[in-house]
Amino acid sequence: MYKNIFDTHAHYDDESFDSDRFELIGEMLNGSVCGVISCGCTVESSKKSLEFAERYPQFYAAVGIHPQNAAEENEDALEKIEELAHHEKAVAIGEIGLDYHYDYTPKDMQLEYFEKQILLAKKLDLPVIVHDREAHQDCVDLLLKHKPRGVMHCFSGSIETAKQLSDIGFYIGLGGSVTFKNAKKPAEVAAEIDISRLLLETDCPYMTPVPLRGKRNNSMLIAYTAEKIAELRNMHPQEVIDIARENAIKLFNIK
Numbered sequence: 627m628y629k630n631i632f633d634t635h636a637h638y639d640d641e642s643f644d645s646d647r648f649e650l651i652g653e654m655l656n657g658s659v660c661g662v663i664s665c666g667c668t669v670e671s672s673k674k675s676l677e678f679a680e681r682y683p684q685f686y687a688a689v690g691i692h693p694q695n696a697a698e699e700n701e702d703a704l705e706k707i708e709e710l711a712h713h714e715k716a717v718a719i720g721e722i723g724l725d726y727h728y729d730y731t732p733k734d735m736q737l738e739y740f741e742k743q744i745l746l747a748k749k750l751d752l753p754v755i756v757h758d759r760e761a762h763q764d765c766v767d768l769l770l771k772h773k774p775r776g777v778m779h780c781f782s783g784s785i786e787t788a789k790q791l792s793d794i795g796f797y798i799g800l801g802g803s804v805t806f807k808n809a810k811k812p813a814e815v816a817a818e819i820d821i822s823r824l825l826l827e828t829d830c831p832y833m834t835p836v837p838l839r840g841k842r843n844n845s846m847l848i849a850y851t852a853e854k855i856a857e858l859r860n861m862h863p864q865e866v867i868d869i870a871r872e873n874a875i876k877l878f879n880i881k
């Protein structure tokens with residue numbers, strides 16, 4: 627069994643964990659998992675992320691408004707996020723970004739929320755956790771404009787974009803999609819990026835790696851993602867896990 631898995635992107639407040647959440651987290655933390663960043667998508671889920679972080683020493687919180695949720699939030703949402711971000715276990719602003727696949731939130735509003743939260747992260751000297759779905763160019767443009775510290779989570783862009791981002795010190799978050807047979811780009815990026823820029827993540831309950839694709843994801847299953855990345859890079863999976871953990875500790879300034 628592996629040790630030291632650091633999951634930089636999880637959603638344990640999701641209802642799919644309602645039946646066994648605390649047993650599952652207990653099993654993870656007694657086993658291969660040493661750290662988890664619980665990501666908020668709304669004011670409410672950001673508060674829940676902080677509750678996990680208060681309950682478990684190994685959990686940390688990201689607080690932020692997800693592009694798909696911005697339209698349903700109250701006008702004072704970003705002020706609330708700023709308050710929550712002052713918590714000692716809030717280590718990032720996220721998950722924030724752009725999602726042009728869905729139109730729950732109009733594009734202008736997504737861009738406004740994204741840019742304001744990048745500026746908030748810079749003001750508080752926190753990294754950002756970025757969601758980009760079918761919005762590569764606008765996302766990269768805003769990141770290159772403001773140059774926050776952070777990670778592009780569940781990276782699905784090209785190797786060229788990955789290099790552009792790592793040149794400004796950005797990290798690349800890879801999860802279950804590197805194991806998917808139909809996803810060539812994530813595997814290519816996993817094989818080629820500078821390993822000092824790599825973070826491992828689940829996005830659980832989603833993005834479960836092969837061979838469990840389709841089932842509910844959890845942080846222990848990062849083992850499959852690490853095995854795939856190790857195979858692509860001719861390394862040992864534990865080495866990939868250890869380096870990714872060190873990278874996470876550095877980016878999120880974990881003491």
Ligand code: NI
Pocket residue numbers: 635637665721829
């Ligand atoms: Ni997510």
